[in-house]
Amino acid sequence: MRIMTGQSHIIDDAGAYETVRLKMVGEALLVVEFGAQLSPLVLGAARAFDHLLQNEKIPGLQESAPTGNAVALVFDPLHTPPELFRQQIRALVEQADWFERGSLLPSACWHLPICYGGDCGPDLAPLADQLCLSENDVIAAHLETMQRVLMIGFAPGFLYTGRLSEMFNLPRLPDIKPCVPAGSVSVALGQSVISSTAHPTGWRVIGRTPFRNFDPAREPAIIINAGDEIRFVQIDQSAYEDLRNRDRHGLWQLEKGKPHAHA
Amino acid sequence: MRTLEVLSIGPYVSVQDEGRPGHLRHGVSSGGAIDPLALEAGRLLVSNEHECAAFEMLALGGRWRAGDEPLLMALTGAHFPAHIEGRPLEPLCSFWLRPGEILDIGVARIGNYGYLSIAGGIDVPLVLGSRSTHIRGGFGGYQGRLLQAGDRLSIGAASGAGKACRLLLQQESAIVEVRILWSAQAALLEKGERQRFLDTPFEITHERDRMGVRLKSNSDPIRLRNGLNALSGIVAMGDIQVPGNGQPIILLNDRQPTGGYPRIATIIGADLICFAQLPAGSRVKFKAVDEQVAVSALQKMKEEAGSMATRLEPVAREPLSTHQLLSQNLISGVVSPKR
Numbered sequence: 001m002r003i004m005t006g007q008s009h010i011i012d013d014a015g016a017y018e019t020v021r022l023k024m025v026g027e028a029l030l031v032v033e034f035g036a037q038l039s040p041l042v043l044g045a046a047r048a049f050d051h052l053l054q055n056e057k058i059p060g061l062q063e064s065a066p067t068g069n070a071v072a073l074v075f076d077p078l079h080t081p082p083e084l085f086r087q088q089i090r091a092l093v094e095q096a097d098w099f100e101r102g103s104l105l106p107s108a109c110w111h112l113p114i115c116y117g118g119d120c121g122p123d124l125a126p127l128a129d130q131l132c133l134s135e136n137d138v139i140a141a142h143l144e145t146m147q148r149v150l151m152i153g154f155a156p157g158f159l160y161t162g163r164l165s166e167m168f169n170l171p172r173l174p175d176i177k178p179c180v181p182a183g184s185v186s187v188a189l190g191q192s193v194i195s196s197t198a199h200p201t202g203w204r205v206i207g208r209t210p211f212r213n214f215d216p217a218r219e220p221a222i223i224i225n226a227g228d229e230i231r232f233v234q235i236d237q238s239a240y241e242d243l244r245n246r247d248r249h250g251l252w253q254l255e256k257g258k259p260h261a262h263a
Numbered sequence: 264m265r266t267l268e269v270l271s272i273g274p275y276v277s278v279q280d281e282g283r284p285g286h287l288r289h290g291v292s293s294g295g296a297i298d299p300l301a302l303e304a305g306r307l308l309v310s311n312e313h314e315c316a317a318f319e320m321l322a323l324g325g326r327w328r329a330g331d332e333p334l335l336m337a338l339t340g341a342h343f344p345a346h347i348e349g350r351p352l353e354p355l356c357s358f359w360l361r362p363g364e365i366l367d368i369g370v371a372r373i374g375n376y377g378y379l380s381i382a383g384g385i386d387v388p389l390v391l392g393s394r395s396t397h398i399r400g401g402f403g404g405y406q407g408r409l410l411q412a413g414d415r416l417s418i419g420a421a422s423g424a425g426k427a428c429r430l431l432l433q434q435e436s437a438i439v440e441v442r443i444l445w446s447a448q449a450a451l452l453e454k455g456e457r458q459r460f461l462d463t464p465f466e467i468t469h470e471r472d473r474m475g476v477r478l479k480s481n482s483d484p485i486r487l488r489n490g491l492n493a494l495s496g497i498v499a500m501g502d503i504q505v506p507g508n509g510q511p512i513i514l515l516n517d518r519q520p521t522g523g524y525p526r527i528a529t530i531i532g533a534d535l536i537c538f539a540q541l542p543a544g545s546r547v548k549f550k551a552v553d554e555q556v557a558v559s560a561l562q563k564m565k566e567e568a569g570s571m572a573t574r575l576e577p578v579a580r581e582p583l584s585t586h587q588l589l590s591q592n593l594i595s596g597v598v599s600p601k602r
Contacts, residue, residue, distance in 0.1 A: 023447040025499040026529035027557040038494065050288075065288040065497060067521055072497035074287065077558045078565060152290045153495060153521030156400045160495070197400050214289065216390045216402045222289045 015039045015069075020093050022086055027077045030089060033070040034098065038150050038162065042069045044102020047227045051105065052092065060085050066226045068151040068160070107148075109229040109257035112194070112209055114185055115240040116142075120208035121185070123173075127204050131167055139234065141165050142206065147192060147230045157196035157214025157222055161230055164190050172202035183208045185232075194230075207232075210243035211254060223254065231257060265383060265418040266330030269410055270365065273323025275472065278385050278404035279378075280316040282516065283393035287497070292520045294395040294403075297376045297473060297539050300568055301340030304430055305380030307572055308337035308357040310423020315384025316394035318410070320377045321472070324368025325410070327379075329360040334418060335382035335425055336360055341374025341540060356429040356578055357382075374540040375471065383419035398473065398517065431574045441538050442552045442560070443503065443528040451487045451525050460485055460527070461549055465511065469543040473517035476539070477510065478547075484509020487525055495523040501530035501538075503549075515539060533560035 015037025023031045032049060035042030050066040053073065060080025065072045075085050116139045117124040128135045147161035154160075169190040177200060180186070184195050186203035193203060196214035209232075213224050224230070233255075235243070281302065282295020296302035296319055305317050324343050337357040338345055345352045345368040352358055360366050371377060387394050387405050396404025405416060449457060463482050470477040485505055498504075502514045504526045513530060530538055531552065541547065 024444070024554070025446050025497070025526075026444055026501060027531060027554055027561065029497065029499045031497060036494075063285050063287055065520075067495065067497050069494055070496060072287065074284070078562055081558060082554050151495070151521065152288065153497075154290060154519050156286075156290045156397070156402075158290050199399070214291075214400075216400075221391060226288075 016041050016045065016099055020098075022089065022093075024082060024086075025072075027082060028075060030073045030075065030082075030086060031067075031070050032073065032089060032093065035069050038068045040148065041099050041102065043148070043150060043227065044105060045098035046071050046102075048096075048098045048101035048105055049093070052096075056092075058088060058092075060088075066151060067153060068226075105227065107227045107229060108224075109231065110224055111233050111255040111257050112211055112230050113235045113239070113243060114207045114209045114232045115235050115237055116207040118237065120237070120240065121206040123186075123204035124206040127170075127187075127206065133167075138167070138206070141167055142187070142192070143232050143234060147232075149224060149226050149228045149230065150191065151226050152213075152222070154193075155195065155197050155199050156216075157212070158199070159194040159213055159224060159230075160191055161194065162191040164192060166190070168192075170204065173204060174202075176200055176202045177205075180205050181208065182212060183210060185209055208240065210240050229257070264330050265332045265334065265420070267334065267381065267416050267418055268328045268330065269412055269414040269416070270326040270328055271412050272325035272410045272414075273320055274409070275321035275323070276325060276410045277319055277396040277398060277408075277473075278316045278387055278394055278410075279319040279396065280394045281313060283391050283395055283397070283403070286391055287520055290520055291391065291397065291400070292498075292516065292518055293500075294397055294473075294516050295393070296378065296395075297516055298340050298374075298378070298536050300536055300564075300571075301376070301378050302380075303568055303571060304355065304432070305337045305339040305378045307575055308339065308355070308428060308430055309335050309380050309382040310421070310425075311380060311382060311384055312422060314389075314394070315380070315419070316387065316404070317378045317380040317385070320368065320371075320379065321375055322371050324370070324377065324379075326368075327360070327366045329362050329364055329366075330415075331362050332418075333362060334360045335421065335423075335427065336366070337380045338368065338377060339380065339430075340377040341371040343371050343377045344369045353429070355432060357427040359427065371542075373542070375542060376540060381418050382421035382423055382425065386417040386419045427578050428575045429578045430571065431576065432571070439547060440550045441547050442531045442534050442556065443549045444531060444554065444557055445528050445551055446502070446526055448525045449527045452527060453486045453488055456486055461551060464546045464548050467541050467543050467545045467547065471543075473515060475504075475512045475514045475518060477512050479510050485511070485527075487527075495521045498522045498526065499529050501532065501535045502526040503528045503530065513538070531557040531560060533557065533564045 016035040021033040034045040046066045050071045053064040060075040062074045128138045150160040168187045184205045185207040186193050186205045188203040196212045279296045282293040284293045390403040401407040463480050465478040465480045468477045504512045504524045
């Protein structure tokens with residue numbers, strides 16, 4: 001696997017780079033980028049490389065995080081100077097074909113309850129109107145897609161999943177809502193986002209899940225990770241309330257499904 | 264009981280420690296004191312362990328009353344005028360708050376973020392390895408939120424000698440030139456915009472919190488190509504984000520860990536603390552440096568911080584008179600290494 005730090009060309013329609021790019025951010029963060037798009041191939045490579053970083057002692061490395069098409073590495077430049085750190089990482093990148101390794105990684109599949117529309121999803125009705133569909137058509141389209149967790153970012157436990165069918169390839173709303181509740185499930189850009197905390201958003205909120213992916217009082221604090229699969233299961237408002245009331249921490253067991261074979 | 268009661272409080276006071284690194288992969292940015300050097304100064308002044316947390320105050324302090332036990336305290340960081348029952352306090356000098364006495368901390372005169380450290384630390388639980396308040400996430404610190412009037416906090420048992428002391432720090436002149444490293448997204452800047460960014464004086468605005476601070480300039484907004492199509496990526500501390508209106512936002516400790524807006528450069532670690540303490544209305548210019556400069560400056564800052572403990576000296580029990588206080592140089596609020 002070749003590496004370069006400058007421009008690179010893309011070898012396939014999955015958006016994978018022929019050569020992995022290393023980019024510095026400030027003096028203490030190195031980003032290893034595997035592709036230009038959030039394709040399963042690119043996601044897998046980033047996850048596989050991150051997996052290696054977590055299991056190997058790398059001088060200077062403080063933490064790593066997979067972010068969809070890349071892995072971010074926080075390091076101590078006073079312990080390992082940036083040039084030396086990049087050399088180490090280049091050598092590791094060259095060790096294997098991360099795109100191939102990514103396809104071999106196991107991932108969990110989660111069945112996530114969701115209550116669509118109404119107070120839980122105020123943007124569902126206007127979205128259905130805009131698409132000239134019924135609310136049930138939009139719900140069916142959102143339910144039928146197996147969604148893969150592209151990354152956790154933006155806020156604690158905040159999941160980006162995709163890709164959704166073409167009808168959800170929508171721009172963000174012009175006005176940002178200053179605060180939507182924890183558990184909100186929103187769509188835009190062919191993706192869903194699932195929040196664990198109240199947050200501002202410019203995405204369309206179509207439903208709410210009683211599940212909280214992040215809960216600092218729970219062990220582990222995070223249940224669903226990058227690379228996992230999600231299938232939504234529709235519940236009604238009373239089932240939503242029931243699940244929320246059963247345990248404030250959302251400790252009830254999420255149902256696990258059988259993961260798809262990787263692309 | 265070692266307690267401290269909040270009688271009245273500024274709008275942005277929270278419990279902070281050295282932060283919560285290691286949870287980026289779960290969407291949790293490291294947080295912690297915006298001015299870790301001031302936190303360290305406070306820690307030394309009350310002989311606390313590293314894991315002890317302090318109160319971080321942005322711009323406005325508050326009024327606190329000690330419970331049944333005397334408490335050894337220190338006020339560091341931005342210069343906040345403060346007094347106990349009319350006795351003014353000397354900055355960078357620890358002091359006792361006796362049972363029932365009221366500590367009154369006013370409006371920051373120099374700098375933004377001040378720290379009130381208490382011997383024994385603020386007794387709140389560790390959450391993901393830290394006592395820092397994650398305000399957006401509603402966890403950590405005191406009940407996961409900013410302090411409110413009426414809160415009564417328990418204070419841990421003091422481990423140190425319990426003697427008041429003074430920290431002799433060299434005075435830092437306010438920086439006007441902030442050093443940056445360009446990032447890969449600087450390639451999105453239109454022709455000539457890199458130089459214009461460096462030539463433009465920016466003013467620090469009042470819009471700030473623990474996530475970031477907004478700058479403004481009188482020149483035309485900085486122009487970017489295709490800025491809004493970038494994939495979300497990791498956001499570093501000190502990143503300079505350029506939103507649609509072209510006026511930069513500098514991202515601080517409680518930033519969102521990932522973001523899609525273009526970030527053209529990053530303020531070097533050695534300049535970020537000083538920068539964060541610059542008050543609204545200050546004007547700065549950015550200067551592009553190379554990685555070597557950034558690392559050497561960081562090294563120097565770390566050495567200065569490491570030698571802080573050698574600059575402690577004991578003080579007499581009695582507080583200074585107003586006359587003595589006025590003869591002192593009070594402009595020592597912003598604790599930072601000399602450049």
